[in-house]
Amino acid sequence: xxxxxxxxxxxxxxxxxxxxxxxxxxxxxxxxxxxxxxxxxxxxxxxxxxxxxxxxxxxxxxxxxxxxxxxxxxxxxxxxxxxxxxxxxxxxxxxxxxxxxxxxxxxxx
Numbered sequence: 623x624x625x626x627x628x629x630x631x632x633x634x635x636x637x638x639x640x641x642x643x644x645x646x647x648x649x650x651x652x653x654x655x656x657x658x659x660x661x662x663x664x665x666x667x668x669x670x671x672x673x674x675x676x677x678x679x680x681x682x683x684x685x686x687x688x689x690x691x692x693x694x695x696x697x698x699x700x701x702x703x704x705x706x707x708x709x710x711x712x713x714x715x716x717x718x719x720x721x722x723x724x725x726x727x728x729x730x731x
Contacts, residue, residue, distance in 0.1 A: 628657065639667070645675040652684055661688055679710030687719050690726065 635651035638644075648671035655664035665688050671681045682705035689698040702719070710716070 628654065632658065639670070643670070643674070645671040645678055645681070648674065649678065649681050649684075652681070656684060656688065661692060664688055676704075677708045679705045679708035680712055680715070682708060683710045683712055683715050683719070687715065687722070690719065690722055693726075 632651065632654035635647055635654055638647040639651050648667050652664045652667035652671060655661075655667055664684065668681050668685050668688070671678065672685070675681075682701050686698050686701035686705055689695075689701055
């Protein structure tokens, strides 16, 4: 995605979340914030999505990844369990999480 397209997407999701919020609009905003490496905004948006519908596995998956990246292992574990409970099946995101888990695990475990 081109930088201009990405900024336009984030702006679009911000307008939708302001005017007519849905779990999926908050998820979209969370993903665009994540891609921008804005973990705080991503976490806020994903938590908003979760408050509207806590059964979206992909929201939990992104929350798991964010908490893993922010070195919050207990919250990561809760999020990944919820993600799997609600049918999280985004193979690319699962691979990203798996790769990061392997990087942060101490050697020998």
